[in-house]
Amino acid sequence: MRRAAAGEDGQTLLLGVGLITVVLALILVLASASAVYLDLKTLTSLADSAAAAAADAVDEDSYFGGAATDAGPGVLSDAGVQAAAAADLASQPVELTGLQIAEAYSPDGATAVVTLTAHSQPPFLPWGVIPASGFTITATGTARATTGM
Template sequence: MRAVSAVEDGQTLLLGIGLITVVLALVLTLASASAVYLDLKTLTALADSAAAAAADAVEEDSYFDGASTGTGPGVLSDASVQAAAVADLETQPVDLADLRIAAASSPDGATAVVTLTAHSQPPFLPWGVIPAAGFTITATGSARATTGM
């Protein structure tokens, strides 16, 4: 009986260390995935905010000259959407790496569409397995300028 128990000494310790390693790896992977998700949600909120600000950027010349779209007076231009998006992003407390405007335009003169990109690097992933450069995330926000007509 003593010979059998002597052979099995230390097996429980090895199993315990393996289980702790697997659980720790899962927790760190979940934390890293959550970090990327939160970066994406932040970027989406910034894109929506920039698009809403850009929808208010009707050019004065088109407004006072009587130009209109089907939704109200004034017309959005690509330049006014770009300028309003830049101005809105400058006022935001941003902590995303490499945040930039990929596109800012008005396809129909009444809708502002803003696409932002940023860099997300999760804190706990093994960079030998995952690319060390991290991930590029993209979010698009759109807002329509209306007057309730």
């Protein structure tokens, strides 16, 4: 009886170390996934902010000159949307790596569409498992210029 019990010595320690390793790995993977998710949410917020700023930047000549869209007077230009989006991003306190405007345009003269890209690097994942450069994340924001007409 004692001989059978002696064969089981040390097995609990090995099981405990294995369990702790698996739990620690899961915690690190969840923390890394959360970091990428928070970067994506930040990028989405920045894209929405840039699109809203671009929609507010109606060209003054077209607004006061009488040019009209279905939404009211004034027309958004692609150059105006690009400039307003860049100015809004410059005023934001962001810490995203590789943040840039992929495209900023107005498809119909009343809507501003801004697409941003950035890089996200999970802090705890081994670089042999994922690309060394991390992930490229993309977010698009859309805003419509209206005058309440």
